[in-house]
Amino acid sequence: xxxxxxxxxxxxxxxxxxxxxxxxxxxxxxxxxxxxxxxxxxxxxxxxxxxxxxxxxxxxxxxxxxxxxxxxxxxxxxxxxxxxxxxxxxxxxxxxxxxxxxxxxxxxxxxxxxxxxxxxxxxxxxxxxxxxxxxxxxxxxxxxxxxxxxxxxxxxxxxxxxxxxxxxxxxxxxxxxxxxxxxxxxxxxxxxxxxxxxxxxxxxxxxxxxxxxxxxxxxxxxxxxxxxxxxxxxxxxxxxxxxxxxxxxxxxxxxxxxxxxxxxxxxxxxxxxxxxxxxxxxxxxxxxxxxxxxxxxxxxxxxxxxxxxxxxxxxxxxxxxxxxxxxxxxxxxxxxxxxxxxxxxxxxxxxxxxxxxxxxxxxxxxxxxxxxxxxxxxxxxxxxxxxxxxxxxxxxxxxxxxxxxxxxxxxxxxxxxxxxxxxxxxxxxxxxxxxxxxxxxxxxxxxxxxxxxxxxxxxxxxxxxxxxxxxxxxxxxxxxxxxxxxxxxxxxxxxxxxxxxxx
Numbered sequence: 001x002x003x004x005x006x007x008x009x010x011x012x013x014x015x016x017x018x019x020x021x022x023x024x025x026x027x028x029x030x031x032x033x034x035x036x037x038x039x040x041x042x043x044x045x046x047x048x049x050x051x052x053x054x055x056x057x058x059x060x061x062x063x064x065x066x067x068x069x070x071x072x073x074x075x076x077x078x079x080x081x082x083x084x085x086x087x088x089x090x091x092x093x094x095x096x097x098x099x100x101x102x103x104x105x106x107x108x109x110x111x112x113x114x115x116x117x118x119x120x121x122x123x124x125x126x127x128x129x130x131x132x133x134x135x136x137x138x139x140x141x142x143x144x145x146x147x148x149x150x151x152x153x154x155x156x157x158x159x160x161x162x163x164x165x166x167x168x169x170x171x172x173x174x175x176x177x178x179x180x181x182x183x184x185x186x187x188x189x190x191x192x193x194x195x196x197x198x199x200x201x202x203x204x205x206x207x208x209x210x211x212x213x214x215x216x217x218x219x220x221x222x223x224x225x226x227x228x229x230x231x232x233x234x235x236x237x238x239x240x241x242x243x244x245x246x247x248x249x250x251x252x253x254x255x256x257x258x259x260x261x262x263x264x265x266x267x268x269x270x271x272x273x274x275x276x277x278x279x280x281x282x283x284x285x286x287x288x289x290x291x292x293x294x295x296x297x298x299x300x301x302x303x304x305x306x307x308x309x310x311x312x313x314x315x316x317x318x319x320x321x322x323x324x325x326x327x328x329x330x331x332x333x334x335x336x337x338x339x340x341x342x343x344x345x346x347x348x349x350x351x352x353x354x355x356x357x358x359x360x361x362x363x364x365x366x367x368x369x370x371x372x373x374x375x376x377x378x379x380x381x382x383x384x385x386x387x388x389x390x391x392x393x394x395x396x397x398x399x400x401x402x403x404x405x406x407x408x409x410x411x412x413x414x415x416x417x418x419x420x421x422x423x424x425x426x427x428x429x430x431x432x433x434x435x436x437x438x439x440x441x442x443x444x445x446x447x448x449x450x451x452x453x454x455x456x457x458x459x460x461x462x463x464x465x466x467x468x469x470x471x472x473x474x475x476x477x478x479x480x481x482x483x484x485x486x487x488x489x490x491x492x493x494x495x496x497x498x499x500x501x502x503x
Contacts, residue, residue: 040197041169042100042115049115054083056178056196057298058207063137065216065298067207071154071200075124075147079134082143082178082194083294090180093145095123097152099161100173115175116191119161123152123176128183137216139299141292143180143194154205172200215241219250221273221289221302229282229392230312230339235273237263239291239300245269248294253301254285262292278342282311282392312339314393316348318385320401326489327373327408327437334385335366338393346390352381373437378489380404407486408435412444412495414482420501423475427500431456431482433464435490440464442487449479458484473502 042048058066058077069076080095098120101113127146131138138144154174163172177193198205221237237250249262252273259279263271273289285307293299318334336344348367349359357375360367367385382400389395413432421427433440439460446454446468456466470480478500486492 040173051116051191051193052195053086053192054194056080056082056194058196059138063135069205071203071205074149074151074153076154076205078147079131079138080145080178081139084142086143086178086180086192086194090143090182092126092128092183093143093178093180094126095145095176095178096120097123097157097174097176099163100165100170100175102165102167102170118175121152121157121160123157124148125150136301137298139293140290141299143178145178154200155203158200215297217241217246217291217297217300219289219291219300219302223287223305223307225305226308227280228310228312230277230342232277233275235275235289237271237273237289239265239269241297246291246294246297248297249292251290251292253288253290254280277339280309282309284308311392311394314338314344314387314389314396316385316387316396316398318398318401320383320403322403324403324405325408326378326405327435329373330371332369332371332383333366334398336362336387337365344387344390344393346388348385348387351384351386376405378405378407407489407491408438410435410440410484410486410490410493412482412484412493414495414498416480416498416500419499420503423472423502426472427470429468429470429480429482431466431468431495433458433484433493438490440484440487440490443485445483445485447481447483448473473500475502477501
């Protein structure tokens with residue numbers, strides 16, 4: 001007897017292979033005694049393995065269902081598809097073959113050796129599903145095991161695990177089952193599987209018993225070739241099969257990406273898929289509708305249609321203060337609106353005329369600009385915000401909004417030293433002129449009461465501060481104060497009056 005070393009499903013998953021020996025199932029018989037029209041005794045309600053959760057269907061390389069083939073070639077089927085998800089969250093499938101074992105029970109068809117304890121081996125290596133490059137007839141949603149030339153041949157399975165049962169229902173019968181796992185995960189805790197049965201006569205296998213050959217379907221969909229971002233549209237879908245209309249769901253696909261929710265077919269095989277207003281970005285999309293299939297019907301896809309989605313319009317609403325002060329920064333915000341349900345992305349620019357002052361990215365559809373205190377001169381300024389557009393929205397600009405920038409507020413502080421002095425001496429007055437965000441320039445006039453006793457020109461170098469030497473003043477009290485005359489950017493200001501006693 002030829003020995004066979006099973007392949008492992010995933011790295012370091014010996015336990016997976018061991019567990020598989022109690023859970024996988026395709027049936028083949030080498031004799032002519034098993035009746036293909038009957039139900040195998042181990043699949044009756046009383047004896048059925050609770051781990052059997054579905055059935056298998058087989059397909060050739062073109063996606064056509066097959067019910068027979070050669071046992072001496074590998075693979076015996078290009079694809080094996082489960083009737084339903086074997087275990088949620090898995091993405092790899094493997095087929096295993098097992099020899100039916102009745103322990104020669106002749107008076108009671110219920111097997112002494114439980115189905116899960118039959119002996120067998122791995123037939124295929126692990127393959128990922130959905131199966132890459134599979135033809136349209138192969139489900140894109142159900143577990144799929146993909147065959148290859150390195151698979152174990154059914155003739156070798158039979159040779160490695162001969163079935164010598166004398167019970168009619170068991171003679172020459174083998175099971176091959178599909179188990180699933182998730183890539184990167186060690187031995188799965190579940191022992192569930194999908195099964196199909198075949199009868200082997202000579203070098204030919206034929207499907208029988210629990211095996212199911214699904215009906216092919218045709219999916220047609222009316223997909224428009226143009227659209228506009230922000231405007232949804234409907235796609236009528238019809239799925240037809242042989243005799244009875246299919247059930248299950250249809251899904252809109254943009255390439256391999258699902259768009260929106262799946263819809264359930266009605267009793268006549270019709271459904272309407274709604275494409276949301278913002279489901280497709282502006283640009284070209286290759287859309288098709290996939291019928292997901294069910295236990296009786298194969299999945300199928302509609303003809304692909306290239307759809308061109310045009311950009312939608314946008315509008316910009318700025319918030320600009322009506323007044324500002326030179327030297328003090330202020331904020332301008334602008335909200336960019338697109339179609340209902342959309343959020344504008346990209347960037348916007350704050351402009352004065354054709355001059356761009358600042359550019360900012362949109363956050364939640366809004367751009368915020370901080371205008372520096374000296375960015376705009378004193379006077380009225382018309383500001384606009386221009387949106388650069390995005391992949392789905394056209395560019396747009398706001399109407400001008402005016403802000404009047406007033407002069408910075410000046411402040412004068414002065415100190416006298418000393419405050420009492422002989423009339424033959426001179427006192428000194430220290431003057432400091434300030435304004436928020438600005439270094440004042442211009443002229444400061446020094447007064448003794450109403451009499452001008454001096455003038456000082458402020459320069460950037462002075463930084464608004466200087467010391468003025470008063471002239472000799474006659475005996476008596478003198479009311480000394482400084483007046484800043486202002487500039488083109490700073491308003492005028494008067495310092496406090498200080499008293500000088502001249503003795």
